[in-house]
Amino acid sequence: MKNIAIIGSSGGNLYSLGGKSPHKLLQEIKLQSDAAGFQITAMQFIAADASMDALNDTAQASLFTSDPNGQAVQSESGPLKTINEIAKIKDQEIGTMILEGQIDGLVVMSADPDDVNKQSVAAAVEKRIPIVGTGGTSMSKISTKGAYIIAKSGTTGTTNRTRAISFIGSLANYWHVNYKAMIGSNMEDNSQPTENIWRNINIRGIMISALPGFIAMAIVLALSKIPAFSGLQDVFDLMIQALPVIVSVIAAKQVSNLDEVSIVAGVVAGVLAVDGGIIGGIIGGIVAGILVHYFFTKCIKWRFPVTTVNIAAGGLAGLIAGLLVFYLFAPIALWIGDGIKDTIEIAIAFNPIIAGLIGGLLIWPAILGGVYHAAILPIVLLEMERTGASFLGAIDMVGLVLVSAGINLATIISTKDKGEAAAATPGFLINMGFGTFVEAAYPFMFSNKLVFAGAIFSAGAGGALVGLFDVRGTAYVPTFTAPFLTNNSIGFVIAMATSFGLSFVITIIANKMKKK
The missing domain is CATH 3.40.50 (Rossmann fold)
Structure with missing residues (x-):
């Protein structure tokens, strides 16, 4: 043992x-x-x-x-x-x-x-x-x-x-x-849930968990641009309609913690919340999760048969939540979601280069300050709901993933510290292979002010190019596939190469100065 x-x-x-x-x-x-x-x-x-x-x-x-x-x-x-x-x-x-x-x-x-x-x-x-x-x-x-x-x-x-x-x-x-x-x-025994149901409501957790669905939609969109797969455009349109269902299921399950019962409620609520977009889906799922919890505990208390408990908790909770969104919350939710997306588009239209520059310069402070997962990632998903790609998603890939990859590769090449090289190697491979784990660059950024400043500068430069070429894209995919999941492959490649090259060169210089 x-x-x-x-x-x-x-x-x-x-x-x-x-x-x-x-x-x-x-x-x-x-x-x-x-x-x-x-x-x-x-x-x-x-x-x-x-x-x-x-x-x-x-x-x-x-x-x-x-x-x-x-x-x-x-x-x-x-x-x-x-x-x-x-x-x-x-x-x-x-x-x-x-x-x-x-x-x-x-x-x-x-x-x-x-x-x-x-x-x-x-x-x-x-x-x-x-x-x-x-x-x-x-x-x-x-x-x-x-x-x-x-x-x-x-x-x-x-x-x-x-x-x-x-x-x-x-x-x-x-x-x-x-x-x-x-x-x-x-x-686990879910027959007597005792947690405070309101503490389970977490918009950030719902959006992050739904990320694979958005990535799948982006892949379908990219494939539909190939003549041989042009028929996938209909699949893409269908997947956009499915996004509210996805977030609704996740919301219902996370809020109620009742597994299959909450999944059924989330599906029913999500289908009825489609007209409200993903915000409508989230609202429907949260309400369904709360009602599932309430109906489930009441039915158990009243000693209903388990089959009846599932029908009442899953079916009625999902139906009531879905109807509330369908008749009441859908227009409001759609207006909020469109407002956020339109605000971003207005900023880009005003001056895309400055918008991209500011986004790039702020992306590292945002993730270091805990703002990224709470605000930026949900906005990325809201953008992707409309077009399958995102302006902030492109900045994420360019300003975080490629900058981290450049820092890690430079550390592998230029440092004589075997511990640093060993730490940088898996970080670089994950950055390039999966488009995530940008935290791998933290030790090198925190230990060298020039590397830290170089990361922000490189992200800003890459963000400016994202704005210049009006790029829409996404992270959380293998880096070599990102240019295929965008509206402007050449512009995305230029922005990615620029931020990667700058962070790589600045880190090389910083490491040489450190040796001297």
Whole structure:
């Protein structure tokens, strides 16, 4: 039996994607660990009552540790500053256990390797035990310390279940252990939901989870431009109509946490909310999720047969929510969505170069300040709802992904520090191969002011070219495919090459100056 430890926190973006429900997040890992025959020997997980992107030391938090059976238990609660100090003691214990050979692998989620998780990470580096985890910033920092990371990623687009399966699956493959992921309704008892339903409403989480649907639509649009696949234009038009259904299902499921019942309610509400666009779909899904929760608990309390419970909770909740949007909210939702998109178009029409320049210059401060996932990404999806591509989406690819790739490649080539080169390599490959994980550039930007300034300058220059060529595009796809998912392939390639080249050259210069 392999022994593993879990360290980290509810994080920033992670909070919106499962971190706000630490018991469920940790239970998912426990379930998958049991399926693989692993034992959770130690745990140090800090759960805050809000996203850590905007927290201070007075915010409330809880410390979760494990009992002898590996189950998560809330051992302490109080101000974040106090919990951090208590967590350091647990960190020392885990570090000692690693050094003594009592822990074989480490699961990391939005950890702080420079402070609260310093000892355990240092011990893991020394003993060279395998590490898996998520959290762009923390995993990049851990990489630079020479840790033996076998699987890492950012949190965008993940769920508690997919993260847990990824963690345990990677460790199982590494140790050559037979593992069958636990997936199904038998994983948890949803018959008596007790969470505060209103806390589950999170627009950012809904939009991020819907991203694959928008990317699929962009791919269909690109293929429809090829003469042999011109018939796919009808498919594209149909997919635009399907987007409200997608976001409605996600909203209903996230709000109610009742799996299949909430999915049915979300579909019914989404179909009736099509005329309200994706904002109408979100409204319908949220209302459906709330009603599902209410009807489900009431029907259970009234001892209805389970079949009747599902019909009442799923069917009636979706129907009522959908009719409310159809007759009342759809015009308002459509007006709001069109207003946001029209505002962007007005700014671009006024001066596209300045609009692109400003967008590029602000894109890094936005993601560093926690604004990107809360505001920019939802706007990107609203833009894509109309045309299948986005002005801000193109700036995302040019100003974040390509700039990060340039910094990482320059670091690989020009640094003599093997730790930095090792950390930059997977970041560059993910940037180029998947169009994401821009956090990989953070360690190099934070350690060198010239690299940081160069990243912002390169993003601004690339954004200006996006405006000059009136480019619409998207990120979160393999970088080499991005020019095919745009309205102006040549202009997009020029903008991408410019931001990549500038960040690469500036980082090379910065590294040479650092050596001198």
